[in-house]
Amino acid sequence: MAGARPNFVKIAPIVAELRRHAEEIRTTLVHTGQHYDSSMSEAFFRDLDIPPPDIALNVGSGSHAQQTAEIMQRFEPVLLELKPDYVLVVGDVNSTVACALTAAKLRIGVIHVEAGLRSFDREMPEEVNRVLTDHLSDLLFVTEESGRRNLLREGIAEERIHFVGNVMIDSLRRQLAVASRSPILEQCGLSPQRFGLVTLHRPSNVDEPEVFLGILSALRTVGERLPLLFPIHPRTQAHVIEWHLDEFFANSGLEVNPEAKACGLFRTVPLGYLDFLQLMQHARLVFTDSGGIQEETCVLGVPCLTLRHNTERPCTIEMGTNRLVGTDPKKIISAAEMVLANRKPEPRLPPLWDGGAATRIVETLFKRLTQRAQRI
Numbered sequence: 378m379a380g381a382r383p384n385f386v387k388i389a390p391i392v393a394e395l396r397r398h399a400e401e402i403r404t405t406l407v408h409t410g411q412h413y414d415s416s417m418s419e420a421f422f423r424d425l426d427i428p429p430p431d432i433a434l435n436v437g438s439g440s441h442a443q444q445t446a447e448i449m450q451r452f453e454p455v456l457l458e459l460k461p462d463y464v465l466v467v468g469d470v471n472s473t474v475a476c477a478l479t480a481a482k483l484r485i486g487v488i489h490v491e492a493g494l495r496s497f498d499r500e501m502p503e504e505v506n507r508v509l510t511d512h513l514s515d516l517l518f519v520t521e522e523s524g525r526r527n528l529l530r531e532g533i534a535e536e537r538i539h540f541v542g543n544v545m546i547d548s549l550r551r552q553l554a555v556a557s558r559s560p561i562l563e564q565c566g567l568s569p570q571r572f573g574l575v576t577l578h579r580p581s582n583v584d585e586p587e588v589f590l591g592i593l594s595a596l597r598t599v600g601e602r603l604p605l606l607f608p609i610h611p612r613t614q615a616h617v618i619e620w621h622l623d624e625f626f627a628n629s630g631l632e633v634n635p636e637a638k639a640c641g642l643f644r645t646v647p648l649g650y651l652d653f654l655q656l657m658q659h660a661r662l663v664f665t666d667s668g669g670i671q672e673e674t675c676v677l678g679v680p681c682l683t684l685r686h687n688t689e690r691p692c693t694i695e696m697g698t699n700r701l702v703g704t705d706p707k708k709i710i711s712a713a714e715m716v717l718a719n720r721k722p723e724p725r726l727p728p729l730w731d732g733g734a735a736t737r738i739v740e741t742l743f744k745r746l747t748q749r750a751q752r753i
């Protein structure tokens with residue numbers, strides 16, 4: 378099951394690995410349609426070489442309850458017809474919890490990939506999704522040691538937890554060479570190490586005018602020293618329009634490839650996986666509130682300033698590439714100045730972030746299915 382942009386990056390290596398075992402494990406790929414714009418969905422299927430979904434639920438947007446309920450209603454008949462042994466869900470989005478709950482209610486086993494991450498902040502919709510999904514799951518695959526500790530503390534049985542590494546990094550390693558051929562740097566007039574990259578979409582950052590304005594003003598100030606490229610998520614773009622925030626940007630409108638030669642904060646449409654990876658790889662620093670980008674910059678050795686007060690991915694902080702700077706404009710500016718005054722950190726590989734996570738997941742799953750078949 379996959380539904381939103383970060384899900385596609387995580388599902389790609391798992392689908393590829395499952396297809397290699399197509400004779401032993403029959404799989405059906407379901408797309409809930411939580412993300413539906415071609416830049417948020419199709420582009421990712423194409424860039425990551427994911428086969429088209431077998432089933433599309435086309436749920437679209439809505440409030441949390443509407444979206445979750447709609448996914449459940451449309452997913453239940455699919456499960457009743459297919460009668461799978463397991464439903465595999467990834468990440469922490471509404472599609473994740475909706476599909477896990479639908480399966481659990483039908484007494485179908487749930488597998489959660491990227492289990493155990495905790496920000497300990499229930500204000501984040503994703504934190505609620507993480508906790509619920511983990512407690513509905515039979516098999517829990519964790520990406521970092523903290524995930525294992527969190528699950529054990531919450532009373533989840535040790536034999537259900539498997540530390541396998543990070544499928545997001547499987548995708549990154551698989552696509553890095555292909556991404557290097559992306560012409561995005563030249564198209565935007567950018568030189569390696571001479572620009573910064575920005576992504577923002579957390580409701581706590583972009584749905585509150587005061588917070589959002591503070592962040593934008595800090596980015597505009599940093600942009601006076603270093604061109605910043607900001608591919609804008611639809612949720613964020615909606616607020617730029619609603620609150621008339623054009624003045625913060627050096628270019629007008631949403632250009633596909635803005636010429637960002639001079640300094641300033643430049644906006645662009647959301648980018649595909651390969652273009653974004655190429656930009657991230659060559660950025661001098663990254664500002665983000667995304668979870669996945671904290672992990673990707675860690676492996677690439679790119680300084681990441683996370684515009685949040687907490688993270689569910691503490692190993693990226695321990696590795697020294699990521700720093701939590703919150704949303705205070707002064708702190709954002711001084712953190713950026715510090716990064717620019719220092720040398721680039723070395724790429725760091727947390728344990729098992731070696732490109733083999735999907736293989737370990739499918740091996741474990743295969744063993745489980747074999748044991749189950751023997752019992753019947």
Ligand code: UD1
Nearest residue numbers: 381382383411412413414417438439470471502503611612
């Ligand atoms: C969702 C996830 C978040 C993830 C993010 C990645 C939840 C609770 N949140 O947040 O964890 O990091 O995806 O992008 O599941 N929209 C479009 N086109 C699209 C999709 C969305 O225009 O293809 C707009 C709609 O107006 C929608 C809004 O963006 O209402 C928010 O989309 P939604 O899926 O609800 O949450 P995200 O903010 O994308």
